Amino acid sequence: MPLVPMRILLDHAAENNYGLAAFNVNNMEQIQAIMAAAEKTESPVIVQASRGAREYTNDAYLRHLMLAAAELYPQIPIAMHQDHGNSPETCLSAIKQNFTSVMMDGSLLEDGKTPAPYKHNVRVTKKVVKAAHAKGVTVEGELGTLGGIEDGHGAGLSAEEARKHLTDPAQAEQFVADTGVDALAVAIGTSHGAYKFTHRPTGDVLVMTVIEEIHRRLPNTHLVMHGSSSVPQELLEIIRQYGGQMKETYGVPVEEIQRGIQHGVRKINVDTDNRLAMTGAVRKVFFESPGEFDPRKWLGPSRSAMQKVCEERMIAFGQAGNAGKITPITCRQMRVFYKK
Numbered sequence: 001m002p003l004v005p006m007r008i009l010l011d012h013a014a015e016n017n018y019g020l021a022a023f024n025v026n027n028m029e030q031i032q033a034i035m036a037a038a039e040k041t042e043s044p045v046i047v048q049a050s051r052g053a054r055e056y057t058n059d060a061y062l063r064h065l066m067l068a069a070a071e072l073y074p075q076i077p078i079a080m081h082q083d084h085g086n087s088p089e090t091c092l093s094a095i096k097q098n099f100t101s102v103m104m105d106g107s108l109l110e111d112g113k114t115p116a117p118y119k120h121n122v123r124v125t126k127k128v129v130k131a132a133h134a135k136g137v138t139v140e141g142e143l144g145t146l147g148g149i150e151d152g153h154g155a156g157l158s159a160e161e162a163r164k165h166l167t168d169p170a171q172a173e174q175f176v177a178d179t180g181v182d183a184l185a186v187a188i189g190t191s192h193g194a195y196k197f198t199h200r201p202t203g204d205v206l207v208m209t210v211i212e213e214i215h216r217r218l219p220n221t222h223l224v225m226h227g228s229s230s231v232p233q234e235l236l237e238i239i240r241q242y243g244g245q246m247k248e249t250y251g252v253p254v255e256e257i258q259r260g261i262q263h264g265v266r267k268i269n270v271d272t273d274n275r276l277a278m279t280g281a282v283r284k285v286f287f288e289s290p291g292e293f294d295p296r297k298w299l300g301p302s303r304s305a306m307q308k309v310c311e312e313r314m315i316a317f318g319q320a321g322n323a324g325k326i327t328p329i330t331c332r333q334m335r336v337f338y339k340k
């Protein structure tokens, strides 16, 4: 099956009230882990690459790895998404590389650090929507300022500061009218990276009233949660047990994400949990078998550890079992949808 526009996956998720994990990738083993998990749980797939990932892998390797995934798993619809495009140029170059979805993050300036004025955000996002929709490619925008930093991208706010920069529902409604994005990343209390919360979250982590209000105003725009790793304590423990140093930290509990899904969240970005799982598995091999020098002996277990996390999220978010229920279409066919 050729790669599909992300929009058709999000539409199916909205019609059937579930969410889709979007997993970040940087190498072959991570793509293999996601696809093996998708096959086992019969899940549609969103794979995403940041600018840093595209630089690390080289676009040509990434493009061919994704083509291999599509060839090996013809029964699974797969969307390939650019995570946090910092400029229209980044998004357009992704589309040239076969990405079927792009995020134009105009909430920050092109440096990926400085919060941008609303006008800038509208201008760059609108430009990307026009070019992407002409090719049937999906667009995710962002409004509000998320906490933390991801792959060098982010305003670097603490969780407490981020709580003061939540997405304004009225402005979200205006933004979608101004730009025509398919999906919107919203700031609802989450932060990028492993160090989200320094104390175990006791009350509500997500500001559910904001999610509800945005969803009420924009029932046809798919909401996206960034920084949504759960940072399982047992994964931190494995890293510590085998010589790693992880400070005390907590993520977004899966139950909170499930509540978000009930109110229009359709795409949930997960990266940190997979990084933790892979790192723990590699450390374990090196600790237990210091004489080991065959890369397959540590890359293999790290791949299995990531697969386990992917399967758990696919089941928890409700995407499991849906791969075969989606009628796949190509980006080319999708162009008609946007001409209406």
Ligand SMILES: [Zn+2]
Pocket: 084, 150, 192, 226, 227, 269
């Ligand atoms: Zn993000």
